[in-house]
Amino acid sequence: MNQRQINAFRLVMRYGSITAAAHAMNVSQPAVSRSIADLERSVGFPLLLRQGGKAEPTTEAREFIQEVERMFYGLDRLAQAAREIKDLRRATLRIASMPMVSFEIVPAALKAFLADHHGIKVTHDVHTSARIVDMVSSHQFDLGIAQTHVERRDIEVLASYRTFCVCAMAPDHPLAGRESIGQRDLKDEPLVALAHHTLTANHLTHSFAEANVNPTIAVESQPSYSACAIAAVGVGVAIVDPMTPRVFGDRLRIVRFEPRIPFDFHIVAAVDMPLSRAAQSFHHQLTQNLAGLEAAHRLEIT
Numbered sequence: 290m291n292q293r294q295i296n297a298f299r300l301v302m303r304y305g306s307i308t309a310a311a312h313a314m315n316v317s318q319p320a321v322s323r324s325i326a327d328l329e330r331s332v333g334f335p336l337l338l339r340q341g342g343k344a345e346p347t348t349e350a351r352e353f354i355q356e357v358e359r360m361f362y363g364l365d366r367l368a369q370a371a372r373e374i375k376d377l378r379r380a381t382l383r384i385a386s387m388p389m390v391s392f393e394i395v396p397a398a399l400k401a402f403l404a405d406h407h408g409i410k411v412t413h414d415v416h417t418s419a420r421i422v423d424m425v426s427s428h429q430f431d432l433g434i435a436q437t438h439v440e441r442r443d444i445e446v447l448a449s450y451r452t453f454c455v456c457a458m459a460p461d462h463p464l465a466g467r468e469s470i471g472q473r474d475l476k477d478e479p480l481v482a483l484a485h486h487t488l489t490a491n492h493l494t495h496s497f498a499e500a501n502v503n504p505t506i507a508v509e510s511q512p513s514y515s516a517c518a519i520a521a522v523g524v525g526v527a528i529v530d531p532m533t534p535r536v537f538g539d540r541l542r543i544v545r546f547e548p549r550i551p552f553d554f555h556i557v558a559a560v561d562m563p564l565s566r567a568a569q570s571f572h573h574q575l576t577q578n579l580a581g582l583e584a585a586h587r588l589e590i591t
Contacts, residue, residue, distance in 0.1 A: 290331040295357055297324035298336060302354045307337075307344055380567040383412045385421045386434040388512040389530045390554065394582070395434065398575040409567055417512070425557055431568035433557045434575075436488050445560045448576055449588040454489060454550040457516075457534040457541045459523045465542035470526075472500035479507035479525035481516045492550045493528055517541060531584045553588070 300310035301321065311318040325344075329336050336353065337344040346354075386395050391413075399411060416424065418435035425433040426443040437444075456470045464470055464478070482504070483490045497504050510516045513529040514536070520527035521540045530552040534541045556572065558564055564572065579585055 294324045294328035382567045383430045384432045385414045385430040391415045392536045398578045402574045448556045450585045452552045456544045457527045469545040469547045472502045481519045481525045481527040484511035
């Protein structure tokens with residue numbers, strides 16, 4: 290029993306004659322007859338009653354065709370699934386991102402991505418950078434967007450971007466009208482600082498030390514969204530990434546911080562797992578969106 294024999298039998302049953310089946314298969318009538326005869330020898334029972342030049346299906350043939358059609362239905366489903374996977378209409382994309390990029394950057398990229406790829410199931414989780422790197426390396430996510438300074442062999446940095454910290458404060462804050470704010474301007478101002486274990490906090494500690502300024506930390510908070518929320522109610526000035534304060538609209542005034550403090554982030558993937566086609570496509574969309582973002586510029590990966 291082979292596929293050619295099964296297909297010949299199926300078409301004879303569908304079209305009602307060997308002649309019509311031969312025409313559909315673009316082969317000779319004797320070729321179809323031989324395929325049916327070979328199939329009959331293989332299954333061990335007659336499929337067609339050949340009388341007066343006609344071929345009528347046996348009762349066994351009517352039973353057998355039901356299983357044949359189920360088989361072809363399964364093959365059709367497989368072919369359809371393959372087409373959907375090839376066309377990115379059937380896939381799963383799992384991404385994790387730090388809060389900074391989760392308010393505007395990732396949503397905008399997802400909107401454009403899903404507009405071109407209907408049917409893809411997306412999972413987007415927001416975690417701390419350290420958690421994202423661990424989960425990407427263990428294949429729980431296809432892509433991650435995170436801060437990281439640790440050289441790890443289990444992740445690959447696909448792209449790196451640099452933004453610079455800003456000061457975020459309530460609109461009625463005495464410094465809200467400034468074009469820029471430096472360390473000495475904040476000497477006696479209560480600050481809402483990011484958690485001491487973060488890369489940004491480390492940069493700021495060195496910056497204030499170089500200016501010989503001992504900052505007044507009113508609250509230590511993490512992530513940037515929490516620090517901004519505290520600053521928005523007037524507790525103090527938060528020095529955070531440039532993206533998060535935008536979510537608060539007119540509840541916060543954003544002022545450039547000088548000297549510039551980098552707030553870098555990276556697109557990462559597991560080093561031992563090739564990106565799925567869906568992940569490749571989303572990565573391309575994400576980098577396109579980031580290329581048009583004035584607040585961030587791409588860094589060369591060394």
